[in-house]
Amino acid sequence: MKKAVMLINDTTYAFNLRSAIIEKLISENFEVVVVGQLLKHQDKLKAMGARLIGVETGRHGTNPFSDLQLMNTYKKILKTERPDVVLSYNIKPNVYGGMVCQQLKIPYLPNVTGLGTPVENPGPLQKLTTRLYKVGVAGANCIFFQNSENQAFFENHRMMPKRAKVRLLPGSGVDLDAHPAFEYPEGDTIHFQYTSRILKEKGIDLYLAAAKAVHEKYPNTVFHICGGCDDERYIQILKEAQAAGYIVYHGQQKDMTSFLKQAACIVHPSYYPEGMSNVLLEGAASARPIIATDRAGCRETVEDGVTGFLIPIKDEQALIEALEKFMQMTPQQRKAMGLAGCAKMEREFDRKLVVQAYWEEIQAAMETEKWITKK
CATH class of the missing domain: 3.40.50.2000 (Glycogen Phosphorylase B;)
Structure with a gap:
């Protein structure tokens, strides 16, 4: 059985915005491991068939020692799990998970879900964060962006790897079954x-x-x-x-x-x-x-x-x-x-478009890894 590890801030985000990708992978006979802070929807993710590993990413923290510890934690997990592909979301999983995937030679697909205040606002923290991000995505098989302005920021700040494969997604997409059109409200209020x-x-x-x-x-x-x-x-x-x-x-x-x-x-x-x-x-x-x-x-x-x-x-x-x-x-x-x-x-913006893009790039990443291994 193939295995995919999802590095993410927390289980709430994983279920609300990434459950369609998890379902697709499981339907294709993948084992899916979600690595992030254990918050809401843990039982729902487990019921889908995902395995959970609790990790506190410290999403708003800027302590370099905590970040180094997070990187070491990712390394231990990925060495143990030995996934065929890693999907990462949010800044710290993209940066530190990406660095570890490069070290361990694991195919990985980071998703830039927004720049975040430290990256977008000029200053010393921006310089540090952009450098880290550049290193984190350097070996990515494909970088997903959710809007063209974020992609342009990477290009203008020379954060994009040479010959990088990039795909622009319609955000996380929207689940049209879960969010149907409602009758428009009537009345004077x-x-x-x-x-x-x-x-x-x-x-x-x-x-x-x-x-x-x-x-x-x-x-x-x-x-x-x-x-x-x-x-x-x-x-x-x-x-x-x-x-x-x-x-x-x-x-x-x-x-x-x-x-x-x-x-x-x-x-x-x-x-x-x-x-x-x-x-x-x-x-x-x-x-x-x-x-x-x-x-x-x-x-x-x-x-x-x-x-x-x-x-x-x-x-x-x-x-x-x-x-x-x-x-x-x-x-x-x-x-x-x-x-x-x-x-x-x-x-x-149908979420099925996002799932299809992911599935295409997961297959491409695994085919590339097979070719490199044979060579």
């Missing part, structure tokens, strides 16, 4: 939906300010927020905004179905360096119009004026104007915009 971790870079301040301004002008609007928050300052801000009556904060939600069904529009004014926004993919697949930032990871999901509206980064006034523009549309226009977004997801 217009519900806007913001879904994200509560972070400044995810545009929460912009959303709160715009919600206050638009709700004052259009009292029939409700601005919803779903997402975990571990920042006491923001918890207090959200409480005050809810008490003032212009937002409703629901905390972190496991199932977004009811929120998507009631939403007239998905709002995502993020300027976080993400690969591709799954919030927007799932919202558009549900046949909801989108208002999003005109930046990599967001703009790819929206056709401005057709499936939603794009706004400049960090532009509060532009967000207010886009929301007011949406309020001035007829229900039929809003519904048509949502259906156009759903059609775009079916055309360009």
Whole structure:
């Protein structure tokens, strides 16, 4: 039996965004080992047939000793498991897992799921991280990118290996079976939906300010927020905004179905360096119009004026104007915009396209390894 090891930040990410690839590999008679922090959905991954190995990646840490320990942990695991191919996601698995795969001569396929703040923002940390990333992907059989801007960043900063094989994916894709188109909501109350971790870079301040301004002008609007928050300052801000009556904060939600069904529009004014926004993919697949930032990871999901509206980064006034523009549309226009977004997801972002690309590159990587071994 062939074996694939998946190096990843955690089991939550593995199940939510990579379960289709795991299912494909298992259906092709692969043993699949998921290596990452053991968080949610462990039982579901095991029920699919995956084996789990718990590893704390320290995803936000910058301690070089911890990173060296992570690299040594990966080396022990991969020496023991001896996989035929390694799939890696997120920065540290890509960097340190990639280095180990080169040492052990294991075919590997890193996926650049977003640059992250240390890579995107100029400074000493960027210089260090770009150098590490360059080394980490140097021997990759194929590098997957989720948007063309991230790919261009690698090229412009000379992080790309010579003669590198590169494939551009539609993000993680969207599971169209799990996220079907919903009937567009009727009634006079217009519900806007913001879904994200509560972070400044995810545009929460912009959303709160715009919600206050638009709700004052259009009292029939409700601005919803779903997402975990571990920042006491923001918890207090959200409480005050809810008490003032212009937002409703629901905390972190496991199932977004009811929120998507009631939403007239998905709002995502993020300027976080993400690969591709799954919030927007799932919202558009549900046949909801989108208002999003005109930046990599967001703009790819929206056709401005057709499936939603794009706004400049960090532009509060532009967000207010886009929301007011949406309020001035007829229900039929809003519904048509949502259906156009759903059609775009079916055309360009079906998760089956991602799985097919992976399967092609896994087969190619293993064929290359056979040829090198014979030689």
